[in-house]
Amino acid sequence: MSPATDAPVRARFEAVWRELAVIGDGGAAGYHRFAWTAVDLELREWFAGQAALRGMPCERDRNGNLWAWWGTPGPGAVVTGSHLDSVPGGGAYDGPLGVVSAFLAVDLLRERGVTPSRPIAVVDFADEEGARFGVACVGSRLLTGVLDPGDARALRDADGITLAEAMSAAGADPGAIGRDDEALSRIGAFVELHIEQGRGLVDLGAPVGVAAAIWPHGRWRCTFHGEADHAGTTRLADRRDPMQPFASTVLAARDVAGHLGALATFGKVHVTPNGTNAIPSRVDAWLDARAPDEATVHETVSAITRAAEKAAAGHGVRVEVHPESYTPLVEFGVPLRDRLAATLGGAPVLPTGAGHDAGILSSHAPTAMLFVRNPTGTSHSPAEHAGTGDCVTGVTALADVLEDLTRT
Numbered sequence: 001m002s003p004a005t006d007a008p009v010r011a012r013f014e015a016v017w018r019e020l021a022v023i024g025d026g027g028a029a030g031y032h033r034f035a036w037t038a039v040d041l042e043l044r045e046w047f048a049g050q051a052a053l054r055g056m057p058c059e060r061d062r063n064g065n066l067w068a069w070w071g072t073p074g075p076g077a078v079v080t081g082s083h084l085d086s087v088p089g090g091g092a093y094d095g096p097l098g099v100v101s102a103f104l105a106v107d108l109l110r111e112r113g114v115t116p117s118r119p120i121a122v123v124d125f126a127d128e129e130g131a132r133f134g135v136a137c138v139g140s141r142l143l144t145g146v147l148d149p150g151d152a153r154a155l156r157d158a159d160g161i162t163l164a165e166a167m168s169a170a171g172a173d174p175g176a177i178g179r180d181d182e183a184l185s186r187i188g189a190f191v192e193l194h195i196e197q198g199r200g201l202v203d204l205g206a207p208v209g210v211a212a213a214i215w216p217h218g219r220w221r222c223t224f225h226g227e228a229d230h231a232g233t234t235r236l237a238d239r240r241d242p243m244q245p246f247a248s249t250v251l252a253a254r255d256v257a258g259h260l261g262a263l264a265t266f267g268k269v270h271v272t273p274n275g276t277n278a279i280p281s282r283v284d285a286w287l288d289a290r291a292p293d294e295a296t297v298h299e300t301v302s303a304i305t306r307a308a309e310k311a312a313a314g315h316g317v318r319v320e321v322h323p324e325s326y327t328p329l330v331e332f333g334v335p336l337r338d339r340l341a342a343t344l345g346g347a348p349v350l351p352t353g354a355g356h357d358a359g360i361l362s363s364h365a366p367t368a369m370l371f372v373r374n375p376t377g378t379s380h381s382p383a384e385h386a387g388t389g390d391c392v393t394g395v396t397a398l399a400d401v402l403e404d405l406t407r408t
């Protein structure tokens, strides 16, 4: 697309992006857009507003996901979109780029005079990041039945508020959550556009790519039980300090991951009682582990668990490691993936280590993803960025793909 012809898309992109960007923006501290908070409700209002502007009826399904329809809601729809929530201190693009691009692709198709042969839906999946309740992709996991509704209702945030309480306070019915066959039956195909969260496209010199696979990944809670005591009076030899084996475990995780070709991250820690002058009684830390194949993920977690147990024993500390969520390897279906790549004139096809709702949906409907180049490869950080030119190319690519998929 030439700069002259993409000017209207660029202007629309900038206008919509500006409006969305202010919601939940913490400036240098990044975005804090957590599920079922006041900020989330503002994001949902923004979504409904965008749908209304386009005359697209908007509905919230039983699991809190939002759907805006071009055409009569029904089976076989081509669905596109992503999520609007963020990690703590997140960037502007992870999630929202897919939702904004979806609305703008609808605009572009209408401008082209396209009459889709099947309905098109724009979706905003609830709580993709799991930043508040610890489990990622809650909306799509509930929709597809891979998350038990009772377990979901009982999830607690850092203040002890359950997901059920948070949903009720936000005007949603937690009693209605769970596998939704009617909503699922409407999805003929799902295409999620997302900012790339690494440097694959930068290295390839391509603005847009197609996803091949999502690495298997999961979250494990590691709890180190020690004994609280006085920082100034307790001899080193008498301490049962859980921080010590935790620190060793962090270092061991890096070594293990390096040896096995995996990724292992401790990004969240709760220290009890969390006082400068108190030896902690307990450290809870969350391990995020990912690898190209499932055996390597499990081997990584087993080796880190063994290292934690050994370190804990050396300090008179007890450690427990519990799985909290797990997503198996996702290999996107080759026919749809290749169709997208061909529609885009031979776009590169590449894997990712990041999780997405598309991964959850892939076992229920033909599913594919488009990635938009991220110049620094940084994500889950306020530094996350995509150039406006590449975002516009992404919108056009998504419109091309939707046009192709709704032609017959």
Ligand code: GLV
Pocket (backbone or CB within 6 Å): 129, 136, 353, 354, 355, 356
């Ligand atoms: C979410 O973006 C994840 O990959 O954890």
Ligand code: MN
Pocket (backbone or CB within 6 Å): 087, 094, 129, 380
């Ligand atoms: Mn993310």
Ligand code: MN
Pocket (backbone or CB within 6 Å): 083, 094, 095, 128, 194, 355, 356
């Ligand atoms: Mn995302």
Ligand code: MN
Pocket (backbone or CB within 6 Å): 128, 129, 354, 355, 356, 357
């Ligand atoms: Mn994600």
